[in-house]
């Protein structure tokens with residue numbers, strides 16, 4: 001499990017150690033220098049003679065970079081600090097100079113970008129947890145925009161004058177590797193927003209514990225490989241801001257049958273999905289539930305013949321269920337499916353049956369529901385859901401601030417809300433947040449959401465009693481389902497195209513491997 005803490009939580013945890021004179025910055029800088037040395041070795045075969053340029057901002061984040069530069073100097077690395085503020089960390093600066101490094105005061109963004117572009121490794125120490133709203137501006141903003149590759153047109157000098165842009169480009173062996181100090185500078189450290197230029201990192205070395213912005217999109221896409229340096233900070237372990245589950249966490253959440261289990265005790269999933277116009281969604285959602293290993297799958301809808309032809313294990317017609325899947329392939333104008341879903345919602349509310357509410361069923365959601373109801377919108381559907389509740393939003397708004405809007409949807413509806421994406425966010429009871437980045441981009445394909453819904457329904461059915469006893473469990477189960485979904489895509493075809501059906505078929509093998517690894 002990867003846990004993360006907000007800037008305020010990290011500062012509070014650092015305070016007693018700093019008061020006791022623990023040299024946290026030295027520890028952080030030493031670890032940072034080790035990572036930079038490793039990156040130099042990866043790129044050039046050796047550390048000695050490597051060229052490192054430090055981008056140094058006004059605070060302790062720049063201090064970390066300067067001290068790391070001093071450590072690297074002692075290992076024979078050529079280190080130049082580009083000071084991007086009128087004043088940089090005094091001690092760090094003195095340490096770098098004493099070790100034979102150089103400090104260059106940058107006054108021109110184009111010139112600064114040209115110097116930075118010549119490095120083997122660029123260390124981004126402009127801002128860390130001291131970042132205020134608004135991202136990088138002025139000289140640092142213009143320099144980073146120039147380096148990041150023309151994000152700013154014309155204003156690369158930071159003084160309004162036009163200048164040539166020295167872009168790092170997106171790829172290429174010649175461009176410097178970028179190592180971010182604590183966070184890529186300019187991201188919203190606590191919410192993952194990106195409101196200005198940011199230098200995409202190859203590696204982010206974060207201190208004490210991860211920060212939410214490193215896990216939440218869009219900033220999460222700029223982090224590269226994440227390395228967490230443990231500083232033994234007394235962080236509130238039971239109250240992380242955002243969590244990312246690992247395989248063993250998902251395995252621990254999986255409903256593994258006991259020897260005395262029978263099909264009803266293992267859970268029955270009721271699936272209301274598909275229509276004559278969208279029969280595939282019913283097949284995919286029921287298949288995923290069957291292949292995830294639930295006790296029984298019960299299908300309600302108009303394409304029962306097709307579902308049973310494809311999945312003879314499925315029973316049809318009403319009856320007892322432990323959890324529901326509503327909505328894949330259901331259009332709002334489908335009166336029969338609407339009635340079935342509205343009727344089943346009564347059970348969800350009265351008897352406390354967990355439910356996954358997807359696609360067409362999102363529009364049938366009662367005004368408020370308990371947390372054992374999981375909504376699984378993509379960004380466009382979340383925008384619509386909130387627009388219907390008085391917040392005029394577009395898909396792009398949701399993509400800019402996914403955590404904010406997922407949280408609001410949870411607060412307004414009471415449901416656990418899972419926002420599907422390359423990074424999937426889940427917000428559940430008590431405001432718990434999960435950010436799962438397990439899905440390969442190939443998984444963005446038609447029907448993949450139907451498989452996720454079926455798989456999650458199977459998990460909820462298998463753990464229905466636990467979920468009802470412990471309201472916080474639903475969000476964890478939803479996050480684990482997202483993890484399994486991503487892993488199944490990988491099992492289906494590592495690093496290549498996948499079909500939704502292929503992902504469903506890969507579930508048994510994926511779950512077996514996951515449980516074996518725990």
Ligand SMILES: NC(=O)C1=CN([C@@H]2O[C@H](COP(=O)(O)OP(=O)(O)OC[C@H]3O[C@@H](n4cnc5c(N)ncnc54)[C@H](O)[C@@H]3O)[C@@H](O)[C@H]2O)[C@@H](O)CC1
Pocket residue numbers: 014018024025026028029057058059060061062064126127128129130131132133134135136137181182183207
């Ligand atoms: N507190 C500690 O003891 C430790 C801190 N560490 C480092 O210190 C960093 C935090 O240092 P600071 O608190 O000095 O903060 P930063 O270095 O992140 O920021 C410095 C200053 O930049 C200014 N600033 C903020 N947002 C800005 C913006 N958008 N544009 C321009 N200027 C802006 C503010 O005046 C802020 O105080 C951490 O991220 C980490 O790298 C590490 O050395 C570990 C120990």
Ligand SMILES: [K+]
Pocket residue numbers: 061124125126127128180181182183184185
């Ligand atoms: K930084």
